[in-house]
Amino acid sequence: MGSKSQEQKPKLKHKKGLWSPEEDQRLRSYIVKHGHGCWSTVPINAGLQRNGKSCRLRWINYLRPGLKRGLFSSHEEDTILALHRHLGNKWSQISQHLPGRTDNEIKNHWHSYLKKKVLKENASSTPPETTPHSEIQRYCSSSSITDHYSSPSPDKPTLIPASHFRENSPPPSTADQWDPQIFNNGHHHENGPRPALPKLMFAEWLSLDSFAATSAAPLVGCSNTKGFAGGSADFGPDVSGVFGGDNNNGLFHAYPLFHQGTSGGQNSMTTTVSDGSASDVFSSQFSFDDQSSAADANNYQFVEFCSDFQLSGNDVMYI
DNA sequence: AATATCATCAACCGCGAACAC
């Protein structure tokens, strides 16, 4: 057992410490071209004097596309606090609820700032239920669907754990089956025009590790432990992609499509949800600003679409 | 200006789980 295997290969001296820009470039280029596959072979093939573990960490925490850098918003902090109260130090699980944030980043932020904040709050004996993030705790701990569906505020999306559908009833498979309580804040629309549909997204989409590579479009990562089977992706100059949803455990098909035009300007991501037939489909569109930080590695561009998502109280996010 | 202390964050380490043989 253990992680000694890589290190003990005939005393190959692995470099440690901070990564240089050249090393970053080598690693990024290699993974963009070939995917990471087996991490232990990545440094060998990429010509790096690092061990696979170090490469994996560097990719996950720093080079992976879609990472959000910078200060944590108050909403993110609230989410961390609420989830930490429920999950404890499960940084990896917490990070799944914060698109673009890594577990390491969240862990650091906790130890450097949030932990003290909590201690201070406890010292002043503020009841946890009065904190603004109690709604997040509610969906974590409650078994009531009505609790899940109640939108916490006009400015915040409704968050629904995917486990709800596994534990209760299957999710709606068509647009018409969606509970208006969720999508229209309780307002039915019998015969009139369908109200503006909410943005719909899964946190998993925000992890590019969920994307499956195709021969035409070698892409990073291929695995998803929850069985989210990918479709195809093309990160060429015209960034576009189609991703199949989970069809094995009762969840409906969901195909996020995104496309970045060559003319520049604003990018968009269209999310289409269907029951598998072409006849009953609805879609919503995300917008995200052109990110100047989009990497250009060997003519592949990354869409940093996590950075500027703004979900509102009319939106639903499956976590 | 020099030094000490604190805060932040990238990276390392060790462990356990999952998997392959």
Next chain:
DNA sequence: GGTGTTCGCGGTTGATGATAT
């Protein structure tokens, strides 16, 4: 079933910059 390998997670460390004395 036993052993080795790989991966992912969480705790911890150490370098660096900011701030206080």
